[in-house]
Amino acid sequence: xxxxxxxxxxxxxxxNVRHVTRLEGHGNIVVRAKDGVIEKNEWQVxxxxxxxEAMVRGRSFEDIQTVVSRICGICSVTHSFAALKAxxxxxxxxxxxxxxxxxxxxxxxxxxxxxxxxVGYLVAPDLLNQKSVVPLAATHADLVKTVVSIHRVxxxxxxxxxxxxxxxxxxxxxxxxxxxxETELRELKQALQDTLPRLETLAAxxxxxxxxxxxxxxxxxxxxxxxxxxxxxxxxxxxxxxxDTPTAPADFESVVxxxxxxxxxxxxxxxxxESYAVGALARYNLNADYLQPLAAGAARSLGxxxxxxxxxxxxxxxxxxxxxxxxxxxxxxxxxLSTGITQxxxxxxxxxxxxxxxVEAPRGIxxxxxxxxxxxxxxxxxxxxxxxxxxxxxxxxFEAFVPQIIDRDQAEVRHLMEMLVRSYDPCISCxxxxxxxxxx
Amino acid sequence: MKPTAIIGMGNPLMSxxxxxxxxxxxxxxxxxxxxxxxxxxGTSGMRALHELEGRDLVVFVDCALMGTEPGTIRRFTPDDxxxxxxxxxxxxxxxxxxxxxxxxxxxxxxxARIVIFGxxxxxxxxxETLSPELAARLDQYVAAIRQELDGTSTPIA
Numbered sequence: 001x002x003x004x005x006x007x008x009x010x011x012x013x014x015x016n017v018r019h020v021t022r023l024e025g026h027g028n029i030v031v032r033a034k035d036g037v038i039e040k041n042e043w044q045v046x047x048x049x050x051x052x053e054a055m056v057r058g059r060s061f062e063d064i065q066t067v068v069s070r071i072c073g074i075c076s077v078t079h080s081f082a083a084l085k086a087x088x089x090x091x092x093x094x095x096x097x098x099x100x101x102x103x104x105x106x107x108x109x110x111x112x113x114x115x116x117x118x119v120g121y122l123v124a125p126d127l128l129n130q131k132s133v134v135p136l137a138a139t140h141a142d143l144v145k146t147v148v149s150i151h152r153v154x155x156x157x158x159x160x161x162x163x164x165x166x167x168x169x170x171x172x173x174x175x176x177x178x179x180x181x182e183t184e185l186r187e188l189k190q191a192l193q194d195t196l197p198r199l200e201t202l203a204a205x206x207x208x209x210x211x212x213x214x215x216x217x218x219x220x221x222x223x224x225x226x227x228x229x230x231x232x233x234x235x236x237x238x239x240x241x242x243x244d245t246p247t248a249p250a251d252f253e254s255v256v257x258x259x260x261x262x263x264x265x266x267x268x269x270x271x272x273x274e275s276y277a278v279g280a281l282a283r284y285n286l287n288a289d290y291l292q293p294l295a296a297g298a299a300r301s302l303g304x305x306x307x308x309x310x311x312x313x314x315x316x317x318x319x320x321x322x323x324x325x326x327x328x329x330x331x332x333x334x335x336x337l338s339t340g341i342t343q344x345x346x347x348x349x350x351x352x353x354x355x356x357x358x359v360e361a362p363r364g365i366x367x368x369x370x371x372x373x374x375x376x377x378x379x380x381x382x383x384x385x386x387x388x389x390x391x392x393x394x395x396x397x398f399e400a401f402v403p404q405i406i407d408r409d410q411a412e413v414r415h416l417m418e419m420l421v422r423s424y425d426p427c428i429s430c431x432x433x434x435x436x437x438x439x440x
Numbered sequence: 441m442k443p444t445a446i447i448g449m450g451n452p453l454m455s456x457x458x459x460x461x462x463x464x465x466x467x468x469x470x471x472x473x474x475x476x477x478x479x480x481x482g483t484s485g486m487r488a489l490h491e492l493e494g495r496d497l498v499v500f501v502d503c504a505l506m507g508t509e510p511g512t513i514r515r516f517t518p519d520d521x522x523x524x525x526x527x528x529x530x531x532x533x534x535x536x537x538x539x540x541x542x543x544x545x546x547x548x549x550x551x552a553r554i555v556i557f558g559x560x561x562x563x564x565x566x567x568e569t570l571s572p573e574l575a576a577r578l579d580q581y582v583a584a585i586r587q588e589l590d591g592t593s594t595p596i597a
Contacts, residue, residue, distance in 0.1 A: 017530070027530055051566040055453060070453045073484030117486055122529055132529060134539065137546040145547060152490050167482045421530045428531045434450065434457050435504035435537060435558055437521035 011036070013406060015414045027428045029417050031398075033406050041402045043394045043421070045266040045428070053381040061087045061173060061350055061376040068368070068383070069167045072427055074117070075361045076167050077110040077158060081234065082357040082368035082383075087173045089250075090355025090372050093348055098341070099175040100235075101332050105188075106161040106168070107234050107359070108325035108332075112195075113154025114362035115280070115318040118425045119206065120147025123315045126419050127209040143205050146198045150322065153195045157329065160184045174346025182341060189333045192326050196294065199322050203298050206319050210302060213312040214416060218400045220309045220393065221273045222282035223255065225360050231287040231295075231324055233360040239286045242272040249358035252367045256384050261392070268392040269384075275392035278364025279424060280317035281308060292327035295320050311397055312423045318362075350376025361386050363425040387427040394424060441494040445477040446585060449485065449502040449537060456510075456561030456574050460501040463559075463581045470582065476589065485535035492541070493549040499588055501581070502537060504558025511573040512560040513581055515588070518542075521556075555588055557581070 013033040032040040052071050056064050065083040069076040081103060088095065095103075121133040124143065130136040137144040160180045162168030170177045180188075226246050227236030237246035238255050247255055258267040270276065284299070288306040291299065299305075299320045304313060350372065357368045364386025371380040397420060405413050448464030451457050461480050468478050481487055492498055505524075506514055523538045537556075544550040559581060562571035569575070 052453070055566060055568070067453065070451055070482065073451075073482045073487075076482070076484075121486065125529075132539070134542045134546055137543055141547070144543075148489065148547065151486070155487060155490060164480075167480070418530060426531045434561065434564065435502050435556070436524045437504055437506055437516075437538070437558065438524055439506070439516070439520055440522050 013410050013413060015410060015417065017414065017418060027421065027426065029414070029421065031402060031413065031417065036406060038402060038406060041398050042263050043391065043398055045264040045391050053383055056370070056378050056381045059378050061091070061348075061370075061372055061378065064370065064378060065171055065173070066167075066169075071383075074114050075110070075363070075366070075427060077106055077162060077171075078359055078361040078366055079368075080162075080168050080171050081107060081359045082366050083370070084171060084173055085357030085359065086355040086368045086370050087357075087372075088355065089357065090353035090370060091173070091348065091351050091376070092353070093174050093346075095175055095346075096342075096344060098336070098339075098344065099346075101336060102161050102176060102179070103171075104234050105329055105332050106158055106171075108329045109154045109157025109161065111154075111233060111325045111360075111362050112322055113151055113158070114425075115322050116147055116150040116154060116202075118362070119202070119315055119318050119322075120144065120151065122422055122425075124205070126415075126422070127206070127212045140205075143201070146201050150195055150198050150202065153191045156191055157188055160188055172346055174348045175344060177345070179341050179343065182337060185333050185336055185341075189330060189337075192329050192333070195326055196323075199298075199319075199326065202322070203302060203319050206316065207302050210316060213310070213315075214401075214419070215310065216312065216397075216401050216404065216420075217310045218397055220311075221271060221276040222285045223271060223276045223278050223389070224282040224286045224365055225358060226286050229290050231283065231290040231292075233283075233325075236358075238358060238365070240271060240276070241282075241285055249356045249367070252356060252358060252369070252384065253382070256367065256389060258384065258388075263395075264391060266388050266391055268395075269389040270392060275396045276389065277311065277393045277424075278386045278389045279314050280321050280362070281311070281314040282364065283360060284308075284317040284320060291320070292324050294327055295324035298323045311393075311420060314423050314425065318425070350374075361427075363387060363427055364389060385427060387424070390424050390426065394421060394426075442475050442477045443496040444473075444475055444498070444589070445479055445491055445495055446499045446501065446589075447479045447481050447488060447491060449481055449483070449488070449500060451483050453566065453568060455563050455565050455567040455569065456559075456571050457503045457564045459503050459559045459561065459570060459574055459581075462570055462578060463501045463585065466578055466582050467585060470586070472589070485537050485540050488537060488540050489544055489549075492544045492551055492554070495551040497553045497555070498551050499585060500537060500554070500556045501585065502556065502558060503561050503564070504556075506558050506560050508560045510560050510562035510571065511577050513577070513584055514558050514560075515584065516556055516558065518554055518556065557584060557588075
């Protein structure tokens with residue numbers, strides 16, 4: 001990025017991007033500078049949705065995944081899986097290989113859906129100089145239609161495997177309450193095969209404009225699941241680009257090290273440095289060696305290389321992961337079709353225990369921890385969402401990025417900072433949706 | 441794709457925010473024509489995009505800040521209102537149903553008729569039950585939607 005613009009000595013920058021939602025997890029960007037001197041430069045996150053932890057206490061282990069699926073309309077499957085894995089860990093519940101495969105398939109559907117939404121509906125308008133996806137649909141109708149069709153297939157996968165598009169209903173501790181038919185699996189296979197050329201279209205469109213991404217770099221610790229020789233979303237240890245030996249999910253509290261920071265009532269996290277990043281770029285940096293062929297090819301054509309530390313490239317890594325999850329989904333469906341679907345219903349006897357689930361949400365690693373009594377009633381819960389893990393890193397990016405761009409017009413500084421926050425694909429304001437209207 | 445869909449939006453863990461889901465659950469317990477899908481789409485507004493395409497009529501039920509008395513239900517169309525949400529587009533999660541509808545219209549995938557039933561909340565706080573004001577009127581909300589389906593709806597102020 002060029003920083004050649006001359007400093008305007010009398011210029012004042014005053015940026016205050018505020019959410020107006022009344023509830024949890026909204027984020028504000030506040031920057032003030034006078035005569036080129038930065039006085040305030042903050043990513044403020046006033047609240048976080050910790051109240052869901054209280055909501056699951058006193059509930060049966062059989063109900064928890066249903067409750068937590070409502071925490072977020074976009075990561076509902078991931079929240080369900082984090083809960084199920086924690087429950088199964090606490091109660092020593094084994095799941096069948098068929099269950100693991102079907103869960104992976106469901107989980108890939110959510111990654112595809114979320115990444116397509118984020119890249120297509122939030123990032124593409126930035127790169128193509130449109131205010132939002134609505135005007136983009138006028139200027140780049142074919143691209144938006146391609147994105148919509150990819151998004152639809154992600155939904156279809158979740159609908160056929162988990163039973164419903166938004167909040168899954170077939171997912172249970174130990175397995176599934178209902179299984180897809182082989183006809184449905186064939187239908188999914190066809191839809192996923194049809195998605196591959198659409199992903200090529202999306203990748204080509206992003207490659208054409210990737211030069212518009214700021215070239216800002218900051219050496220960063222990246223944290224994600226690792227499970228060689230795979231590119232994991234659902235199963236693995238906690239890896240970091242700063243260490244060689246990963247940490248067990250059971251010890252996640254020694255990874256996140258949550259602490260209170262005065263500019264945020266959402267807790268911040270740090271591991272080996274003052275902050276770390278989670279998400280698609282973290283997964284890529286830790287697991288790029290294990291990408292499927294088309295995903296690896298997409299990374300090459302998009303110029304993404306292991307060790308990248310430009311946060312804006314998280315969105316490029318999301319495109320690469322779209323290929324990865326579609327390729328893997330096709331392989332998993334072939335396994336299911338070759339072995340046939342076995343009708344099985346989980347039978348689980350509750351017992352007291354503590355368990356942790358660590359899974360990758362589209363926007364980064366997610367941890368759930370629960371304690372249960374002898375009857376399987378939850379007595380304690382701790383949920384650590386990926387966006388909370390990124391807050392401190394966003395702040396440190398601000399501190400490195402803003403001095404590089406402070407000479408620019410206020411509108412441009414604001415836009416670049418919004419793009420930076422967007423690049424993390426944050427989960428803010430995720431548990432409410434209500435309309436706020438005036439009659440005209 | 442059935443020609444008509446009734447779609448509840450909202451989060452039933454956030455008290456009145458989830459009124460659309462409560463209404464849908466009650467509607468699902470009543471007899472409805474086979475040509476009607478009844479859907480709970482939770483808090484993911486963008487997924488509604490895929491439920492608009494290929495239909496004749498979509499009816500949304502959602503919590504709405506309208507400046508009216510808590511518990512009030514109002515029937516309106518997307519053209520009757522402007523959104524007051526200020527959205528810096530920092531997150532996918534700040535979606536607005538009206539924005540999703542605008543995108544569907546731009547893509548030419550919007551049904552001819554979209555009707556929204558907005559219900560004014562008393563409270564939007566963590567909790568799995570509706571406020572007494574809204575809970576007492578659930579049958580009225582269901583009746584309003586059934587009237588819409590029967591073609592006998594009149595605007596409810």
